Amino acid sequence: MSLPTVLEKLQIKSEKYFLIQGMPSSIEKPFSKLNYAKNVTPLLRARKIDFALIFAVNVRQLAQIVDEVVPALHENGKFWVAYPKSTSKIYCDLSRDYNWELLTGLGFEQVSQVELDSVWAAIHFSRNGAWEGDLEYTIEEASSAQA
Structure with missing residues (x-):
C-alpha cells in the first residue's frame, strides 16, 4: 500500500476553481497538473473558489490573505492554511x-x-455556519493577538 499523495491528503476531488496562494517553489511539483490561480481575481471572486490553499509564515501575512x-x-x-512546521528553519509565528x-x-x-512535506504542514478549516460575510477581525487585531 502506497503513502497518500499531497493531493489525496488535501482531499482534492471534483473541485473546479482552485486558488493556491503563496506557494513556495520547493513544493510546486505535486500541484503541477492542477489548473489553479495564484491570486484572487475578479473572475474567481465572481465564480467562487471551491478549493483554497494559502501559505503563510506569520499572522500578519495570514490576515492580509484571508x-x-x-x-x-x-x-x-475547502480552505487550507499551510505554515512552516516548527522543525523547519523558517521563522514563523503560526503553528498547530x-x-x-x-x-x-x-x-x-x-x-x-496534514503534512505537505518536511517543511510545510496545513490545517483544513470549515465554516461552522456562524460567518455573516463581514471580516471584522483586522490585521491589527491579528497582530496584537499573537503578542
Missing part, C-alpha cells in the same frame, strides 16, 4: 498550537491537519 480569500470562497469550499482566532472569529473551525 481578507482577500474568505469573501471569494464558496460556502462549502496557535489559537487561530483570526479564522475562528470568522466562523471557521479546524477539521484536520
Whole structure:
C-alpha cells in the first residue's frame, strides 16, 4: 500500500476553481497538473473558489490573505492554511498550537491537519455556519493577538 499523495491528503476531488496562494517553489511539483490561480481575481471572486490553499509564515501575512480569500470562497469550499512546521528553519509565528482566532472569529473551525512535506504542514478549516460575510477581525487585531 502506497503513502497518500499531497493531493489525496488535501482531499482534492471534483473541485473546479482552485486558488493556491503563496506557494513556495520547493513544493510546486505535486500541484503541477492542477489548473489553479495564484491570486484572487475578479473572475474567481465572481465564480467562487471551491478549493483554497494559502501559505503563510506569520499572522500578519495570514490576515492580509484571508481578507482577500474568505469573501471569494464558496460556502462549502475547502480552505487550507499551510505554515512552516516548527522543525523547519523558517521563522514563523503560526503553528498547530496557535489559537487561530483570526479564522475562528470568522466562523471557521479546524477539521484536520496534514503534512505537505518536511517543511510545510496545513490545517483544513470549515465554516461552522456562524460567518455573516463581514471580516471584522483586522490585521491589527491579528497582530496584537499573537503578542
